[in-house]
Amino acid sequence: MNGWIQAGSVEELRDQGPKLIKGGIVVFYHEDQVHALDNRCPHLGFPLHMGSLCNGILTCHWHHARFDVCSGERSTLGQMMFLYTILPFMTD
Numbered sequence: 001m002n003g004w005i006q007a008g009s010v011e012e013l014r015d016q017g018p019k020l021i022k023g024g025i026v027v028f029y030h031e032d033q034v035h036a037l038d039n040r041c042p043h044l045g046f047p048l049h050m051g052s053l054c055n056g057i058l059t060c061h062w063h064h065a066r067f068d069v070c071s072g073e074r075s076t077l078g079q080m081m082f083l084y085t086i087l088p089f090m091t092d
């Protein structure tokens, strides 16, 4: 798969919580959708897979910057998140 990274099934992502995958990308399941973000907080680089996700807002646990996982926009400190494209595919 040229340039594509398999993140796992939707069921795995839903059941297991945030998943760190190759290339420093973290994948979140939220409201029947999967979102992929750069795992480094744009403020000072804290690993965001260790943050918390509530109502679509990801909170970095270091200085409490908050990001909308759907748009990547910041709610407080920091800059906009870099989002990746997720494409579903069948494995059977």
Ligand code: FES
Pocket (backbone or CB within 6 Å): 041, 042, 043, 044, 045, 046, 060, 061, 062, 063, 064, 065, 077, 078
């Ligand atoms: S490193 Fe995330 S808010 Fe500072």
